Amino acid sequence: MDTTPDRRPAPDPDADPAPAPAPASASASASASAPGGPAASPDVTPGATPASASDVTDVTDVTPDFTPAERARGRALRRAQLPWALGGRLAGLALTLLLGLTPAGAALVTAAGSWFGGSRTATVLAGAAALVVLGRLLQLPFDARVRSVRARSGLVTQGWAGWALDALRGLLLTLVLVLPLALGLFALTAWSPQHWWVPAAGAAALLTAALSFLHPLLIEPVFNRFAPMPPGELRTALLALAERDGVRVRDVLVADASRRTTALNAYVSGFGATRRIVAYDTLLSTAEPSEVELVVAHELGHVKHRDVPVGTALGAVGAAVAVAVLGLLTGWQPLLDAAGVTDAADPRALPLLAALAALLGALSGPAQCAVSRRIEARADRHALELTGDAEQFVAMQRRLALTNVSDVDPPRLLELLFATHPSATRRIAAARAWQAARGRPASERRATPGESVV
Numbered sequence: 001m002d003t004t005p006d007r008r009p010a011p012d013p014d015a016d017p018a019p020a021p022a023p024a025s026a027s028a029s030a031s032a033s034a035p036g037g038p039a040a041s042p043d044v045t046p047g048a049t050p051a052s053a054s055d056v057t058d059v060t061d062v063t064p065d066f067t068p069a070e071r072a073r074g075r076a077l078r079r080a081q082l083p084w085a086l087g088g089r090l091a092g093l094a095l096t097l098l099l100g101l102t103p104a105g106a107a108l109v110t111a112a113g114s115w116f117g118g119s120r121t122a123t124v125l126a127g128a129a130a131l132v133v134l135g136r137l138l139q140l141p142f143d144a145r146v147r148s149v150r151a152r153s154g155l156v157t158q159g160w161a162g163w164a165l166d167a168l169r170g171l172l173l174t175l176v177l178v179l180p181l182a183l184g185l186f187a188l189t190a191w192s193p194q195h196w197w198v199p200a201a202g203a204a205a206l207l208t209a210a211l212s213f214l215h216p217l218l219i220e221p222v223f224n225r226f227a228p229m230p231p232g233e234l235r236t237a238l239l240a241l242a243e244r245d246g247v248r249v250r251d252v253l254v255a256d257a258s259r260r261t262t263a264l265n266a267y268v269s270g271f272g273a274t275r276r277i278v279a280y281d282t283l284l285s286t287a288e289p290s291e292v293e294l295v296v297a298h299e300l301g302h303v304k305h306r307d308v309p310v311g312t313a314l315g316a317v318g319a320a321v322a323v324a325v326l327g328l329l330t331g332w333q334p335l336l337d338a339a340g341v342t343d344a345a346d347p348r349a350l351p352l353l354a355a356l357a358a359l360l361g362a363l364s365g366p367a368q369c370a371v372s373r374r375i376e377a378r379a380d381r382h383a384l385e386l387t388g389d390a391e392q393f394v395a396m397q398r399r400l401a402l403t404n405v406s407d408v409d410p411p412r413l414l415e416l417l418f419a420t421h422p423s424a425t426r427r428i429a430a431a432r433a434w435q436a437a438r439g440r441p442a443s444e445r446r447a448t449p450g451e452s453v454v
Helices: 068-100 103-114 120-152 160-191 197-223 233-244 281-286 289-304 307-329 333-339 347-387 390-403 412-418 424-438
Strands: 025-027 226-228 252-255 266-269 276-280
Touching: 068 103, 068 120, 068 347, 103 120, 103 333, 103 347, 120 160, 120 347, 160 197, 160 347, 197 266, 197 307, 233 252, 233 289, 233 347, 252 281, 266 289, 266 307, 276 281, 276 289, 281 289, 281 390, 289 307, 289 347, 289 390, 307 347, 333 347, 347 390, 347 412, 347 424, 390 424
Parallel strands: 252 276
Antiparallel strands: 025 266, 226 252, 266 276
């Protein structure tokens, strides 16, 4: 689960097929070990933040939950795709910095604008489109290689034509979002090259909140089809679970993820009238009903703790602060001279703004991941308290990790830098610590129908 808008935890890199940018949402997948998904910029390894009833600071896996072969398979996938996933990120950041901190970006924007008449509006729109398209073209080979690696591990069901169509959809959606923003931004810089960031910060906060609310309605359907979970024992059990937890759930939907992947995942997105829990059809067809209940219990934890609205609020504040920092930086003459522009009102400053925003995003990434890991650990604990079934929780984590070919015990540095979820071994160890702290086997703590164990 990722509580920061414009980042989808959720869709989890091991499992999320949708390449669209996503405001605040929450994922319950096993981990984030495998970068991928069509046209996505995924996490490159699972995270690791322990959580247990005793608030231990170092949870270690002391049981053979995964065989050496299972561990090796996840590790091999991580090693095969990590150079390409990280390479794509670094290449994209390097290109953005090159264009933003040298006159090359200003020249690109000028040339793009001249193709459409050279007016200020044409320069802003054409320059923004050129930056988006160029960045996407650079990313495509890296994404394609990651897809190939994941396909060899049996995680991809989509053909190259479908993958290309998703990439095109992602590009068009990005342009639809970016072009009006660029036009509005430079309307403000023209109004005041020194103080443009004041109204822009407020607008960024409002836009973040709006996208979080509208994302389930407008963006998710571009990449997936959703249908209500059909009536039956499982749906009844899930709705009863939500009622027992005191959580109002608008709907439980099934996403047709099997068109793209074999990976398992579920997430909660939106809030208020748009809040819903989404389960991949791969999860429903593969996992035991009790395991699905535990995944949904995890998602209910996100709802119970208001992770999405709180994350949206924090994201809105973060967006406003980032815009304010951009306003201060674009007033620094050495940066303007390096970019070959006069001031922030110059449309040729667009690459500079993009470079500074990308740099701020990269620097804040580890902190955002650390917050996300703690939120995911808290949702795990909620699932344990709601169901009282630690052993089934362990079985569910095993299934998710093995099906998603996760690296269940990744290098610590990769966890700290990129992981949005605790690793599978840490989640399992935390569940056993939770069980041990209560001094009873999980089977003695299972809830009876209509009874809460929270």
